[in-house]
Amino acid sequence: MYSRFYLSVLLMSGLVLVTYLVLTAYDGVMPEWKHYQIEYKELLIKNAKDDATRTRAQSMQSGLRQTYLAGLKREDRCVNCHLGVDNPMMADAKLPFKKHSGNYLANHPVDKFGCTVCHDGQGSATTLESAHGKGHGAHWDRPVLPLEYVQSSCAQCHDFDMLSKNGGAKVAGGETLFNEKGCRGCHKVNGRGGSLGKTLDKVGSEPIAYFSMKHVIGDHTVYNWLKRHFEDPQNIMRNSEMKVSLKGSDSALLTMFAMTLRSDEMPKQYRDMKYTPEVKLNGESLYKRYCIACHEDGTRSLYNEIFNRTIPAIRNPAFLKAADDKTLETIIKEGRKSTQMTSWKTVASGVSDEDVKNIIGYLSEKRPAEKYEPFPIPMSQGEPNNGKNIFETHCSVCHGKDGRGGEDRLGVSLRSPVVQKMVNPEFLAATIRDGRSGTPMPPFGKDAIGLGDKDIADVVAYVRAFPK
Amino acid sequence: MNEVEVNEIERSGLSKFTDNLKSLAATVFGSVFRNGSPNSDKARASAIFNNFFLHIQGTKTHINTLRPSYTLGLGLISFFLLVIVVASGIFLMVYYNPSVENAYQSVKNIIYVVFGGNVTRNIHKWAGEGMIIFVLLHMARVFFTGSYKSGREFNWVVGVILLILVFVLNLTGYLLPWDQLSYWALVIVSNIMQSPRELTDSLGITRFFDVGTFSREFFLAGMVPGKESLNRVYLFHVMVLPLIISVFAGIHFWRIRKDGGMTKPDAFSPTVSDSGYAVPPAKTAGIFPTHKTYGLMELARGKTPSVDKDIENMVFSWPNLLIAELAVLMLTLAAVVVYSYYINAPIREFANPLIPENPAKAPWYFLGLQELLSYSAFMGGAGLPMLTLFGLFLIPYLDREQYNVGTWFTDRKGKLIAFEAFVISTVLLIGILVFAVNFGWLRSWFPEIPQLVITLVNPGSIWVGFIIVWSLFVIRRTGSTRMGAMSLFVMFLVSYVILTYFATEMRGPNWGFFWSMSQWPIH
Secondary structure, X not given: OOOHHHHHHHHHHHHHHXXXXXXXXXXXXXXXXXXXXXXXXXXXXXXXXXXXXXXXXXXXXXXXXXXXXXXXXXXXXXXXXXXXXXXXXXXXXXXXXXXXXOOHHHHOOHHHHOOHHHHOOOOOOOOHHHHHOOOHHHOXXXXXXXXXXXXXXXXXXXXXXXXXXXXXXXXXXXHHHHHHOOHHHOOOEOOEOOOOOOOOOOHHHOOHHHOOOOOOOOOOOHHHHHHHHHHOHHHHOOOOOOOOOOOHHHHHHHHHHHHHOOOOOOOHHHOOOOOOOOOOOOHHHHHHHHOHHHHOOOOOOEEEOOOOEEEOOOOOHHHHHHOOHHHHHHHHHHOOOOXXXXXXXXXXXXXXXXXXXXXXXXXXXXXXXXXXXXXOOOHHHOOHHHHHHHHHHHHHHHHXXXXXXXXXXXXXXXXXXXXXXXXXXXXXHHHHHHOOOOOOOOOOOOOOOOOOHHHHHXXXXXXXXXXX | OOHHHHHHHHOOHHXXXXXXXXXXXXXXXXXXXXXXXXXXXXXXXXXXXXXOOOOOOOOEEEHHHHOHHHHOOHHHHHHHHHHHHHHHHHHHHHHOOXXXXXXXXXXXHHHHOOOOHHHHHHHHHHHHHHHHHHHHHHHHHHHHOOOOOOOOXXXXXXXXXXXXXXXXXXHHHHOOOOEHHHHHHHHHHHHHHHOHHHHHHHHOOXXXXXXXXXXXXXXXXXXXXOHHHHHHHHHHHHHHHHHHHHHHHHHHHHHHHHXXXXXXXXXXXXXXXXXXXXXXXXXXXXXXXXXXXXXXXXXXXXXXXXXXXXXXXXXXXXXXXXXXXXXXXXXXXHHHHHHHHHOOOOOOOEOOOOXXXXXXXXXXXXXXXXXXXXXXXXXXXXXXXHHHHHHHHHHHHHOOOOOOOOOOOOOHHHHHHHHHHHHHHHHHHHHHHHHHHHHOOHHHHOOOOOHHHHHHOOHHHHHHHHHHHHHHHHHHHHOOHHHHHHHHHHHHHHHHHHHHHHHHHOEOHHHOEOOOHHHOOOO
């Protein structure tokens, strides 16, 4: 005799409980991967060409498989579903049973390297969604790499030299692009490069939370962020000063290279890297590596819309007339205050004195032998007061009323140490008279705008008299 | 010499042994349970009386206790959730490793490869958080039926201690997976623990009396979360707190029994529907008198034997109470398992001190505090929670009216007062939140104002002050302390629910206001 109410509650919830315990147990016995293993076994039996293979296929046991990566202290369980990775018969099978492409596995046996060493993803997971780790809901910082970026993993263990010849051409191409586009002009890698941009050493392994995904079209992943960013940086980060706009394939290559820059070093047992002594680079390569991003080929001065200032043409003969090697070295090593030209001293940029010298050698290749047409009157005769009037009429448009040049102006700063101290005043006068070809600086002499030699001398006197 | 004794002598030793062997199952079972399946009232009574686990209950139970509409089974559900949590917790302990290096991966392994591990983890998580909800609901039931009165005052206090323990157990468990949620909750909670500093700083006595930093260090084993914190939190979670909660739960149950079971209305009369919940005793058995008698235990408690009262409304605990308890157990188990089968306990990325979650939020059950904390660290983190707990502890001592104990909301007036408090607190609290969100607070109007003023005058303290004043006003208006307590308690519940909801759903990055989570800026 029991209370009917409680008895029915007891029985009904008992029924529900048993049902869900059975469901839980079923999921325990038949997890997602086991269905793949059953399907794979059927596929094996179907594809068997002779009796021996068929028997072997029929004796296949299903069960949890994992590769323990001793060096990394983690497990890869991908092979629970990707069952045919090293089975040549599965070359044409569908995913996830398909054999691994190429002959990579010959040198990278699955039982030593597992899968995530190259492909990323969450190795310990046993469901598709969490193992691939894609999307915000997966809460995994290293989602599986799409095939187009997998080569970025090769560089963890191999040098680019070796990769360029042995199937890693794309990632090696990315490195070349990185060096030739002058990325190091702003970014440091391995302690070498400019300091305008962010240091890139760990960018390939940074968690997704570091990247603002608000304006990224497509997948919200780090590699997609990088790719879109290389195509149009300001579109991803509105106030970015980065100056680059790569086309599709190039941006993919550079993304691939960026993904190689990871914080964690592979343990020794996985690495096969030749640490060759660094190749001495010639001036041109160095120029490309450190300077080209801003100065381009250096023959024309450029107005940069992001910096809001003019970038001088440093390989322009007219410029080189003014700047001797000593001046160039000072500018390069000290940088230019209040401009984007940062210091390239060894302590600041990691670039050796010898490399700076090589760069200067490359810059000054086109320096004309003869300096400039001598100026007829001595500079000491210039009157600053008259110079002031002329300056305000003719020069301040580009150089600014105070001669500081800088933001939003075409002209360079006339208060820089170069103009004020290092350059011979006579050279300044000659520049005003003849202009500077390849830059917006026009000639102001009698034949052009019509300033007399005396007026020019006055302007020089005024400019040199700027308070320091 | 009779026949039996002759048989004893004549039987060989070996045949005695085989006989014993044959009846082994029956004798072992009998020695453990002392009775077979009870089929008489005496046997039913002795089944309860002689069983260690059952004797915490009376041999007879009042019909009122068996009515689902009276207790709603809330206390039992809380207890069964505790049992479920302990059982699933032991399962998880087998696999979990409390070290910063392995904790996260061991939780992932529980999810991905341990048989039934994911569901068990979910059960542990949801049953644990369910305890918070059901202990609060149970507390509300006890309050509204006036069951903290007539000798049960201290048991109410034990109950409040159990509530605190449930909060702390949940919190310590939240920190164990060592993912982003754990780490940043640890940071927030340690900040809450450090919050008394705001007051000591304003008073300039931090140098001598730095209780905030002390409690933070006590909790974190240092000033920042690290491997020592994890170790300490784990120790609390699996050993210290479970021991303490077992002791207090034991005291809680023991006192219920000693206080004569559940409260019941003075004027109780069984209704027709009661036959659905209880089976009346067999009157024919004749071993129990129709009048209740009192033994030494009751006399020792100084009770006057009130003979010939209430006896008609008692039924045997076996099977009436046991089937009810079993039904609640099964219902709880089924609900937890079904919920856990579908809803996964969250786990984020591995803990990373360099990437703050924005907003970094405490576990949901502390978010009401975090909202108060955003107005004033001291008030939200220490002042108001202390005051609330103090108030909860004192309720049975400040309201000692013994009128209509065991009746929901006491009487018609009580219902009106409770409803009035519900409406007023809902409207006013939402009003205060809207005001604070729209217009800011003192700091936005007088940037130079001393922090001490804000500590004392902020939306949180004003609100709590209002609750107290309103309750005193109700006492004055109705002339009843019970009515004042009723307003106070209703407003406490409403505040907990509204503040928790507000801080969970409407506070986004940088603790800014958003209508819903879907409007948070994507990062």
